[in-house]
Each structure stands twice: as structure tokens, then as C-alpha cells.
Amino acid sequence: MMRFPTVSRAAVVREFKAPVCIEEVPVPQELEPGTILTKIETCSICGTDVHLWQGSLALKVDLPVIIGHEMVGRIVAMGAGTERDSVGQPLRVGDRITWTHTACGRCYFCTVAREPTLCQYSRKYMYERMDVAPYLLGGFSEYGYVLPDSGRVKVPDSVPNELASMASCAFRSVMNAFDVLGRVDPTDTVVVQGAGPLGLLATAVAKISGASRVVTLGAPEARLALAREFGADEVISIETTSHAERLDRVRALTDGRGADVVMEFTGHPSAFGEGLDLARRGAAYVVVGQLGQGTTTIAPSTIVAKNLRVLGSFSGQAKAYWKALQFVAKHQHEVPFHKMVTNRYSLDEVDTALTRMKNFEEIKPIIAL
Amino acid sequence: MMRFPTVSRAAVVREFKAPVCIEEVPVPQELEPGTILTKIETCSICGTDVHLWQGSLALKVDLPVIIGHEMVGRIVAMGAGTERDSVGQPLRVGDRITWTHTACGRCYFCTVAREPTLCQYSRKYMYERMDVAPYLLGGFSEYGYVLPDSGRVKVPDSVPNELASMASCAFRSVMNAFDVLGRVDPTDTVVVQGAGPLGLLATAVAKISGASRVVTLGAPEARLALAREFGADEVISIETTSHAERLDRVRALTDGRGADVVMEFTGHPSAFGEGLDLARRGAAYVVVGQLGQGTTTIAPSTIVAKNLRVLGSFSGQAKAYWKALQFVAKHQHEVPFHKMVTNRYSLDEVDTALTRMKNFEEIKPIIAL
Amino acid sequence: MMRFPTVSRAAVVREFKAPVCIEEVPVPQELEPGTILTKIETCSICGTDVHLWQGSLALKVDLPVIIGHEMVGRIVAMGAGTERDSVGQPLRVGDRITWTHTACGRCYFCTVAREPTLCQYSRKYMYERMDVAPYLLGGFSEYGYVLPDSGRVKVPDSVPNELASMASCAFRSVMNAFDVLGRVDPTDTVVVQGAGPLGLLATAVAKISGASRVVTLGAPEARLALAREFGADEVISIETTSHAERLDRVRALTDGRGADVVMEFTGHPSAFGEGLDLARRGAAYVVVGQLGQGTTTIAPSTIVAKNLRVLGSFSGQAKAYWKALQFVAKHQHEVPFHKMVTNRYSLDEVDTALTRMKNFEEIKPIIAL
């Protein structure tokens, strides 16, 4: 077993748009009940990391913070009452886990609405100051601290760190979106808006869930090629087609009706209106990527005249983490998840990695710790 | 039994915005299987009638047409195979019925999507030329022709014509909206946007379905007073409050959370964005009134960050007509439905009635035939 | 504020079928995080209390235990982290609360199935030995101890102890059953099997949820009379009718179809088969009362040929407690809940109270502490 450490090297954002500093951050020397200390092994980079770094998030962030939030860690020490993970699997020092933002279990949203992701007292990793205890609430760090109200899920032995790490945020959001949708019918044409990490993962889940046809919209070509490997029957480049052409193409594939299911993972407000148009009458439209500040102009009559179900899907509970990990464990030999990992960086290279992510030169790079 | 008539006096629109003409229209002299000829007794006026008359509908209308579409008629003659209504009740000459737009039962939307209101071959009353057989497909007419693919529902004896007639369009749309919603929970605060006929009816249904609190938004004061009589616990005037004030008011009523359920019946595109704001995280938002051509600007992130379910509800099947009529029969002594009937006009007064409706001087006036 | 007590008088079962002893039980002198010590004010009697006392439960019980489990208590002292109840309402010493069996939040059933009532590590009040700490896990006791993993819900000021206490078990089970059902449709005929406490409460909820017709089956006549006061449109005595007669009666009320919804609260295995018969084709059948050891013979073809949805509903989460209390607060002036409280006893009279309950001489008597 690893000796209890005193400091953790970590990538700290002290100023928006400025270079990220690698600093030594204190490690809490006592673990209160429910908490876990982990040696972080891998933390993948998410588009949100770039937005935080650049100060462009809607959410106000109180600096300094440790950046990074898609992490997998190996248990170093355990507080009281942590012998099982959130789904009942036994935990011990040396096991690998991923963990969720916190949910208090004591508010209207946790208890009545039964949706912990909407918890009004939630604490979120990467969004808390690193200069007050327990310090280690970000992912690009040697050590990570799991809060008592965080879900935590054991990583199956067969799942490598790189895939476990993306399962902790990107994939759990996708899994949650499919829970919100409820069902992929064997005759469904599913349109996936977006060929970034979430769009690619959703393409794979839709296909393996038995969709009759999966159509992925995005860019650039390399990602669309990867979308095909992930299960897309058709891909449509948003760089070389107009809105009208995409609409025509989807209708042509569906006897003129439009998609039975549309799922959005783009982050571009304009994609929302396009999704409404791509959906057939009576369709479900699951919206996931719209988390930025932008607005868009739509005709609300589309929703009524087409009897649409427009379903927002935000983040995901511990259940979604577990499902994502199970899915990776089961299907990693069919779906080339590893091809999303376009690069591996050390902690000292976080700045370079974020810059390349910002320039769209990466899909899902990882920081190996 | 009534003698088979040869002509029907009817209110015909030959030119948008021009006075409506009362003309003699031929009555089909043979009834094909599945059709019914009725003596129309009452046809209430709907906002859509005004929009058609003024040429302001999104839908292109091929003139001339007989205007009016919320009608109740007494059976004069029956084609083969019409001995039962759509829910199995026996029909005979002399019975009163209401009837639905047609659904073919032979398309993807009727059979696979199971949503006849989305039928791609639907024929709609008031929207078909009155100079080709079977002529009598509008409501402000002495006689009405029920097409073979129209649902038809017997009016309970206890329900007067005036209430049966509004049940045929306004109320069935409201009933359908509650089917789309799925459930009013006994702890729900339901916000109803709109105090027109649909908003008033929805207020009554929400209340009688056991909502903890019904809050109706609209104007003018007289309608809000009526909303209280229909069951609203709170009313908010949209004339004397700002968007921010309405939001504050609804939050104040709900421990700061917002409404558990929002239902829209206004027709104003801007109400759509307001509804998204009034909803609490995890809420359901049923949208009914957005059928015009307008657009509005929204932040799609509201839908995602709040995990909203936004549910379009268009029109209603025969089931919704039956439910509306049953509801009226059961609750007409608790809910003052009749107060919605602000005036009664003869066929010769259609022009006056439409003009007053256009000027918001009426709620649900009727043409008595 | 009350001084921290050292002993609590409590009704202890040391031997099945033997008289219940009033003993002095130690009060824990320290409160671990998440726990609450309450002065119990009222504990109502449930049929299950009698079954435990008589040793006739399916579940093995390890004696001695403090009997009673439908309790409302006033907070005497609070462990760390208990400043809000399970739905976010602030708690302080002197507030009244009810509380749930525990759910670990760390097992497949809590996290994946999202059903804390199925928690595989649940601890249940009245079922734990009173001679090991924290001793006070039963309801007929001066003091009660709330475990950290128990939901706890503040009692609204307007709800008297007697009604709050029945909301803590009987009514939360009924509220959960309506959540499982999903919707009472305004045209539904709801058949309630049973006129005991749960059947009466379900009758009230069905009625206030807007059911077209509520039919309550049970006995004796006095309870059926009460069922009418609770909202039953029709009652059918199971003492004076045969199965076939009850079936005929329900069919006669529903144009020969049978009930749209059937809800079972009897505890008699034979009622299960009768419920299947009373349901119309396509109906929902919610089963709540079947918790005993018995078996019954059914024709499973009924479930298939009628396309039934048969839905088991066990216990209820904190959400159901809160909803029950809200329902009582809102509707206590319409529904004579208090008439269910057939007698009030002191702690020293527990034996008498249980004996009368056993002999069906009571509906919902209470122990006032």
C-alpha cells in the first residue's frame, strides 16, 4: 500500500486565459467519514476544461481552482463507511474508482424530483477553490479527494484508465441521455447531432441498442470517419452541407418523415432549431449539449404541430457512471473507444494539451499521472 | 325523423377579410358508407375561425370554404356501418354527435406512431372547398356532413349544445394536453399560461385532477375572475406585471423552485420562453397554443440545465372528445362552463360575431342554428 | 427546550403472544452525525403491530423489540448535519417529524433501480433488538431515535399528531401506490379493494385525484359508511355479496367492461385473483396489501388475455411521506381523516389497544405519549 502523501502536484488556474501553473497543493491528512483519497491515474480533457480556462463559462468560477474533472483514481486511503461503492460493490485500498459531483440527498430535487443531478446544494469538482480544505477537488492532480456525498463507482478490471476516465463525465452524460430517451426502438432512425466525444459515444450506444439506422452529423471528415467505426450507418458533414440539405438527406432516408429520435451533443444553439426540424412528427428530441450562454430563434409551433417530446438531459447520476463503465467493459472490443484518445500528455504538459483542445486538434486527449 | 334536405344555408368565406356570405349550399343526396348527415344545432367560435377569415393562418387555405369547426349536430341520416360511435355507443337518427378531423388509419402516423392527429392524409373541417362534394365540411351551416374517417362521439343527454360544441375542439385539445402530460400529482403547482377558453378549461381540469395549486396567467381582469371560478388558486395579470414579476410570483409560491407543471395555451410565441423560465428544474412543460407563424428567441440551455420535458400537444383524437364530453357531463355543476358562452348569435350574425371575437370582446360565443 | 433524558418508557415484546411489558429503556447519550433524538408524541397502531406481537409475520423477528412503527416525534436533540429534512425544510429542536426505514444509498437497489424501499441493507423500525444501542427503534416509546440513513420529514404545523402519525406508514404506502399507478384519469372507474385504513385513504386520494367513480369493496358496514365519507361513489360489502355478485356489480357500473384501475389493500391472498377479474381489459392493477405468507390459485391467462399491468407497490420513500403529509394538510377539512382514529390509549394501555385491534374493534387507534 502507498504511503499517505503530504502534497500533490496539480494544474492550477489562477487567472483566466493565463498559462496553467503546476503547483504543490496540500493533501488533507485526515479523512472524514464517507471520503476517499485517491492517487489519480488518468484525467481526460473535456471541452468544459477549455471553457473554464478561457473564462467563457456561463457559471461564475471562483479562482484559484485545480482544473480537470474526468478522472479515474486508485484508492489510497478510505474514510469510515466507504467499504462499498454506490452500487454495492466492495471497495478496498488499491481499487480504481470514478466519482460524481455531490448530491445532498436532503433537498426537494434529490428526494421529491428524484434527480440528484439537479441537487440545489451540489458541489462540483474543478469548480471549488484549491486553497481551502480539502483542496484536491480537481482532476489534473496527483491526488484526488472524494467528498462524502459523491457517488463513487469501481472501475471494472478489464477497463483501462483511459476509457474509465472518459466514462466518468462524457459517457455518463450520454448514458443519462439514453435513460431520458427511454427506448431505442428496433425500427428507429436515430440522428445524432455532433461528432465530438459525446456524439461518437452516443452513436455507439444507439447502434448497439439496436437502432435500425444511426445518422451522425458533424465535422470534420476524420471524426465522421470515426463515427462510422462507432456504428453510424450514415454520416453528414455540417461543413459541406446546408441546413436544407441535411434536412433533405434525413428525410430521404426516412420516407420523407424525418428522424424518429434526434439527440443533440453539439453545444451550438443553432443546432437546437435544426434538431426540431430533423425530427419527424411525434418524435423524441433529447438535448444534451446546450449548456452555453447562447440564444437561438425558433418557431415554437414546430413543437406543437409535430407533437414533439423535447427532453433536456443534464449530467448523470452514479447510475449513469456505472452503466457507462459496464458498457465499455462489454463492448470495448466492438467499438474502438481508444481511437478517441488522440494524445497522451504528462501533468507538465497540461497547458499544451488544453491549447490543442482549444484549437480542435484533439478529440479526447488524456493527462496520464 | 327529419325529411332529407336539399340545401343548407351556410356562412361562406370567398375572400379573406371580406364579409362572410350566407349562401345556399347543396346537401349530398346519398350517403356513402361510414358517413352521417347532421342538422347542426350549435357551432361555437374559435380563435382559429378569425385567423382563417383574416387570412393569417400559417396553413394555406383554398377558398371558398364554410367557416366554423366546433360543431354539434343531430343525426338526420346515416350511411351504412355507422350504428356505433367511436367509443362503441349506439347511434341512431335523432342523436346528437360531435366529430373529429379525419385520420386514414393507413399511414405511418396512424399505425406506427399511434397518433391519428398527425395523420398525413387528414382532412380537416372548415379547410375544404365548399363547391365540391360533399360540400358541408364547415360548422356555421344548417347541415353538416361527417366523413367516413372522422371519429364521432355521441353527446351525453345531460350536456347542452353550447357545452358540447366547445368540447368538440377547445376542450378536446385541453384533454389531449393532460393525456400528453400524463399526471397531475397531488403536490403539483400547475401554472396555466392563458385565460382564454383553453386556459380556462385547463384550469378546471388541473384543479379537479387534484393539483395542489393552480396558477392562471392571462388577461383581462374579467377572465382572471372567471379563472378563479374555474378553480385557479392564484391568478396573475399579464397586463399589470412584467415577466420578472411573474417569475418572482411563481417562485414565491413554490419555495423558490418554480412550477412543477406549466401548460401553455396563449398562442403568443413569447409565452414559450416565459414558460421555460416559470418551470422548476425537472418540470414538465406542455405546449398547446403555439400554432401561429411567429418565432421567438430562447436560451436552449434552459431546457438542458433544468432537465425539462417540453411536450407538444396538437389537437386530439376521438378519445379526447369523449373524455371532454364525459368531463363536462360530470362536472358542469361544479364548474361554470356556461359563463364562457359570452353571446349567442344566429347564422345571419356570423359576421358580427367574428368581428367581436376578433376584437377580444368575446370568450366563447356560439352560433345557434 | 427539553433536558436530555436518560431512560425512555417503552412497550417491549419479549415473547410472542405474551402480554407486552412497559420497560425502561436506555436513551443513547451521544448522537452520531445524521441522527436525531425525538420525544415521541403519538404512535398509531398498524395491523402489522398485531402480526408481530402474535408472531405471525413472514419475516423472522429477533426479540426483544419495542413495538410500534407509525410515529411522530418532536425533536429533542440533533446530531451533526441534520439541519434540513429530506426535502430541504429546515429542522430545529422542537419541530415535529416523521421518519422512514433506512436506505443505504450504496447498493444496486438504491442507486441503479432508484428504489430505496428495496434497499438490501435497510433497517426497519420495530424490527431491531432494544437491548443493543441505539435501543429506541420502536414507536410505543417515550423517545425515539432516528438513524442516519432514515429519511425524515417535518410535519406541517396544521397537521395534528394523530394524522401525522398515520401519514408515516399507512398513508405513505397509499401515496406510493398512486405514484406506481402513475395517473388517475378523469374518466376512470377506480375499484379499491379493502376498507381498512389503507383502503379508506386510497378512496380519498382516488376521489380527490378526479376519478370519475370510486368503488370501495370491504366490510363491515360501518367502514363502508366511512368509505362513502372519504369519497366512495359506490361501496360493496364483501360480507353480503359473492365474488360473482361483486363482479356483476362492477361490470354493471362500467358498461360491462370492468374497472379501469383496481387497487388492492386487503392482505387476503384471495383478493388478488378477484382483482384480476374486476379489472377491464387493458387495466392497471396496483397490489399493495399482499404481504403475508399465503398463496392463492389464479389463471395467469387472465393477465395475458386482458393485457393487464399488475404493479406491486411496497412501502414508500421519503417522497411518499412528504406527499402524504402535504395531502393531509391540504385536504383535512374535506376528508374526515380523524374518524379513522377510533380510540386513544396511553402507553400503559398498549396491550388493551393491540387486543382490540386484533379483534377488529378498531380502525386506526393511537397511543398518545
Next chain:
Amino acid sequence: MMRFPTVSRAAVVREFKAPVCIEEVPVPQELEPGTILTKIETCSICGTDVHLWQGSLALKVDLPVIIGHEMVGRIVAMGAGTERDSVGQPLRVGDRITWTHTACGRCYFCTVAREPTLCQYSRKYMYERMDVAPYLLGGFSEYGYVLPDSGRVKVPDSVPNELASMASCAFRSVMNAFDVLGRVDPTDTVVVQGAGPLGLLATAVAKISGASRVVTLGAPEARLALAREFGADEVISIETTSHAERLDRVRALTDGRGADVVMEFTGHPSAFGEGLDLARRGAAYVVVGQLGQGTTTIAPSTIVAKNLRVLGSFSGQAKAYWKALQFVAKHQHEVPFHKMVTNRYSLDEVDTALTRMKNFEEIKPIIAL
């Protein structure tokens, strides 16, 4: 185009348990609106055919009838108004179709319950006398008559007769069962009870819908081997194991919990109770095969204590036929559906075929016409 025929050779049951006679049956010489005359090309044999022949159905059958009901026919002549099939695909003479039992569209079950398979006026093929017009309402016949209220679905060109024919009854029932279930979750263990035609098809659908693990229970070994080819991850022989052993095996596969989903296709009443036991707490149990007269003894407490959803699934609408055909068209190269066709017989061999079916020597033999 084929000449309009005057007689059809057909297999007629005039007496239960007696040899089936091949007779000449009149062909209707005029087609009323909505009807279609087909040249039947293939009719597969269903267990129900044997039960009818042996007089062992619960349903009373009025002889003589033409036996057989899983048929695919080529259109010979079309009544008025039949130019589209039930999902909107164009139909013309020479196209192949399958067709459904009738639904009136004018009863409570068709319109309010929205479940045409429960139609109270349904007419069913194989169950009507062949000595009154329109005579040809059975499948082992050269010609078949499609009633106006029957759904009809065009067979995709790529689907051979043998597979289209089983899609018309067996597979549509399976597709309907999955619609009733609602969703196969990617982490679900699905237990399929039965390895007959329906169990095998359900095994394939569960697998292709992305179930984590499919476990098929049945016998004999040859069918279980086929179940593996259809996608079963595990098979359990009911010949070599006891109820307790099967329960142990399923629990061992699911960390002791039991199956997330159980689907029943056996027809044996005792399987119903076993299914309740195999299901984990909170599971869904879809029951399809229980259509015989038998009874079984169960503990209804299992349904409550485990919070089960027990869902009857009877037959299937036109939607289910279309979905089954689409599924076969898409997946026939992955799933060896054709291996279910254990033999092909001529019309003159119906007696032999039924006898072998009765003796369990066949899975899904067909009559080629």
C-alpha cells in the same frame, strides 16, 4: 395478373381430433371495399393450430373452419380503397402481404384504451365457419380473404415467404411484448422463459436490442443450441434442472439479485410462478405465453415485496407486424431465422405436419402452397 379463381383447396377441420380434410371452398366473386383476395404462398404452423385441431382451446370454436393463421399471400385482387397498406406503403396486385385479426375502430378498446388487439368486436382468422361467405378466413388454403378491418402489411422484397409467414403471428407477438416492456437497458440481464418459436425470436430481439446478457430457459437440447445461435449468452435446460437450480443459476449470474427483465413464452401455468421468482426486486415481467385454461398457485406477496411490474402482452397490432417484418429484413443475415423452419409440407400433408407438431418433432414447419 392472375385470373380470378372460383374455388380454393383448403384444409378444413370438421370434427376435433379427426383427420383434416382437403376440400374445395368457394372464392368470393366480388370484393367489398377494403377487402383483398390473396393467393396464399406460405402458411406456417403454430401451436394454436394443434390446440384447435385437438379441441383443447379455451375458446369455443364453431366448426367447420379452415385451419392455419400465420400466412403470407400475394395479392390477386383488391377491393376499393386498398391502395395503401396499414403503414402507408403502396399496394398493388402481385405484392405480398400479411394481415391481422380485425379491429373495429369503433369501440372503447380501440378508441379509448388505444389497444386494437383488445377490440370487443374482433374477428379472428381460422376461427370463423368456412361454409358462409367470405369462406376463406383460414391459412392452409390456396386463397385467402382479407377483411376490411384487418391491418395489412406489405412484405419487404428481401424477406422470403417462410420468414414473412412466421412474422405474421409468432414474431408480431414477440415484437408487441417488447413494446409492452418498453426498453431493454444495456445493463439488463434478460431471462427468456421458453425455447419454442416465440422464445427463440425473443432471444434474438433481446440480444440485438443490446441486453447485457440473455438467458434462455427451455428444452430440448437442440432448441437450446439454436437459442445460442439466436443470441443467448446462457441457456438452462428445464429437463435437467429443478426450479431451485434454475433460480440459483440466474442469481449466480446476477450477483444474487435475479433477472432485470423476465419474458414468458411457455404456455405452462407453472412457468408464471417461476418467472416471479426469477425476477429481481423492481424487475419487469412480461407474460405472453399464458393463453391456455390452466391455473397455478402463487404467493402474491412476491409481487408486492419485490415491487414487480407484471405486464400481460396479448397478440399485436399492425404496428407489430410491420416491426417484425422490418426486423427480419434487417437482421436475417445475423440471426438464423430459417433454422426454425424444420420442415416444409404441401397442403395435402397438413395432417402429417400437425401430427408431428403435436408430437414436438417440429419448431416452425411451414405449408407451402
